[in-house]
Amino acid sequence: MSETPAIQMMGITKRFGKLTAVNNVDLSIKRGEVFSLLGPNGAGKTTTIKMLCCLLKPTSGSAIVLGYDINRDSEKIKQIIGVSPQETAVAEKLTTRENLNLMARIYGFSKEDARERVETLLDMTELSERSNDRVKRLSGGMKRRLNLAMALISDPDLLFLDEPTLGLDPHARRSIWKQIEAFKGKKTILLTTHYLEEADALSDHVAVIKDGKIVAHGTPHELKRDAAVMQIMVIRAQRIPEACIDELKTNYPFVKETAEGLEIRGERLVFDGIVDLIRSHGVKIEWLTMKQPSLDDVFSSLVEEEGAE
Amino acid sequence: MRTVALAGRVFKEVYRDKAGITLGIIYPAMLMVIFMLIEGHVPVDIFEPINIMPGITVFSFAFLTMFSASMLSRDREKAFLIRLLTTPLKPGEFILAYSLPYFLIALLQTVVMFITGTLFGAPAGIGYITSLLFLLPTAMICIGIGMILGSLFAESALPAPGTITIVVIAFFSGAFADFKMIGGIVRTIALILPFSHAVDGIRSILAGNPLSEVMNSLYLVVAYALLFYLLGILFFRWRTRSV
């Protein structure tokens, strides 16, 4: 049993009218690992999570979550998962403690068990001091922590965290990271994030999603190796004609005008070739530099490849 | 058990909303006092305690629509509903938890209105209990409308349909004016809608007439209650199917 993955997606697809939000995704998530779904706004991260926790029916395809089929066993799945939605989903007019207590009662805890569990979670998320405050008086970051605590109430084996560090200051972000790290090996966690740095710090595996499709998938280490292979050249010149840029684009997947100058990325940039090509358009190169790519550069080339006008 | 837990939360949020409670309980009660004071000076039948008390009570239920609609659309917008939908709660449990608390509020409103009316001379008696036969389905209609509006509108868009509901109930229930003297189209609409039937039914019961005299009104009000509650459930289910 422990050999089977926690989540096995099989061609899972969601369309909203003409828009394909999630396009034929096949991902496998191991038990006990932290898996990050990394992608820009509108990539389909939330939609994927919503399908996996049975809030949305897939248009086609399926997934097995902890041995249950999302299309048939939604009741079973809802018993054993915990979800921290992207929006802060708390009852504003209740106190912090009442929010947690409500969740505990919904999951069937007795009054005494609920009380104990609530105290544990208040402690864990450092909200004890504000436990009797109405939630609407908490700061955004505190609400975010409560959002996570509410997902943890039933001590689920599988956690879905949709942008768990959204809107947190660096200190609060670290403390959520520490929390997630503490669960490593004990719980399976699928989280989404916009930040590569976050995916890198926390996860065993990362999948980069863009326009509903998985465009890269591997361990953070593997993705970094890809980064090492990539080269970036930045060129500044008076005026680079469209025709020149178009020609560059046919040879290199990533060509973009930035504040620094014209940026070209690729695995093996042919220095001479590029310079000759630009000169052949009668352009005088003023300044040229090679940049060491960062992980963020890898991520941005993955998600901008097609989108770069 | 989990239904009770969620229902408790819904009740708490309504109960803690001071502006809401003022509007839904204190404001109608004060209106009633004012009308009954006027009656003391200028005797108008409709403002007699036995007449005004049923009308105002039904009118106060119009605020149940606002309470239930805004709770539902707020929970949708703030994603609290999403969170609840990821828990093992079943659809029926949701619907109960999002409607039962308002019956409790309706009971609270009734008690306050009836006590106020009694202080001004309405004849307390078994009729107060029998009136619930009309009051509960009337509350159910208002809660059903609330579930429909809450499923359809964002919280910021609610004031318009909410106010319309309150005005329609105030006007066509005959709580504040005897529409039978206006006649014509107004009277026809009032007779099609259930609210005037509820108010007249309670007036008749309080006047000591047997229930058999108002059975037709009662059937109509109950039919409306089932219809609107069912519609409320359908809209709610439709809304929660894709979040």
Ligand SMILES: Nc1ncnc2c1ncn2[C@@H]1O[C@H](COP(=O)(O)OP(=O)(O)OP(=O)(O)O)[C@@H](O)[C@H]1O
């Ligand atoms: N209920 C819906 N109806 C129609 N379109 C939707 C719906 N939900 C999402 N979409 C669309 O599906 C696409 C993917 O949305 P999704 O919320 O999954 O993105 P995301 O990766 O979570 O983005 P973000 O980082 O902004 O949260 C978007 O284009 C979005 O507009």
Ligand SMILES: [Mg+2]
């Ligand atoms: Mg999202």
